[in-house]
Amino acid sequence: MSAVKRIVTIGSGGTISAVADARRRAGGGLGAADIVQAAGEPLPGIELSAVDVRRIPGRAMAPADMQAIASTIAAEVAAGCDGVVVTHGTDTVEETAYALALMLDVPVPIVLSAAMRLPGDVGHDGGANVRAALVAARDERVAALGPVLAIQDELHLARWVTKAHTSRVAAFASPETGPVGVFAEDRLQLSATHGPDDHLGLPAGDLGATRVELIWVAAGMDGLLLDAAAERADGIVVAGSGGGHVPPPVAEAIERAIARGVPVVIASRCAAGPTLERTYGGPGGELHLRELGAHFAGRIPALKARLRLQVALALGRGAQEVFPA
Structure with missing residues (x-):
């Protein structure tokens, strides 16, 4: 791998991308390139690119959309990227994370991230969560964990993570195992070296037809x-x-x-x-x-x-x- 890590950010919508009007209706939504801008100063050693696969709320995410995200990741990895960050709605991010674990077996980190508060809200958490995801995506060790969720300064495995609270910022937990990593000072401290082997394969046909x-x-x-x-x-x-x-x-x-x-x-x-x-x-x-x-x-x-x-x-x-x- 090159010294500079090529990280692709894939946008799919969700609160982290939402632009709400005064009546709290979601607007057109931010793209992945816009979301990354909220992550603060660029991290050293990475080169960023962005692509949007969907711009939908988490509640609208379906298995066919998850398959589209998986196919995009596979294509980006084949093109030579060193890591992937997927921004997503919190309602179904645990399901998409696991769907990616089922459909993909790639040698680079796949890190999902999300936000509980809208970008215009006081205390918006999206920027910090995406920054943590970028830190994880540049870390070669994360590839062995399979898809993971970076949120609230924690890293969670796809199989175990769940949305455990409807509204608070610390909404996610892994009741079976706890988080496998924590973030501090733009560094990731891991407590696991491998994740579960959930890979089955990427279906050729429309997953939604099953x-x-x-x-x-x-x-x-x-x-x-x-x-x-x-x-x-x-x-x-x-x-x-x-x-x-x-x-x-x-x-x-x-x-x-x-x-x-x-x-x-x-x-x-x-x-x-x-x-x-x-x-x-x-x-x-x-x-x-x-x-x-x-x-x-x-x-x-x-x-x-x-x-x-x-x-x-x-x-x-x-x-x-x-x-x-």
């Missing part, structure tokens, strides 16, 4: 939602209670879905911890669901299990292959 539904379990649910999903879905992820449990009527609907040939993956709705394997039997327990042919997500959170199944199916790979637990 439909995977996520159904959250609540006390007293019946099988209505799951039966409806099985009519059209290519796969279903169920966020079960505790270690991966569902009410007995939902278990009956899971059995019907599997009989139709729809793969069903059981995750947990809990913030941390694995799905269980051999503790609870009876209707809706994990032993029963395994007997029915359901697959289990292990430690992968429900939101990310959905993306993992979606990418796998789009690649022609089965649930058993990517959820072997």
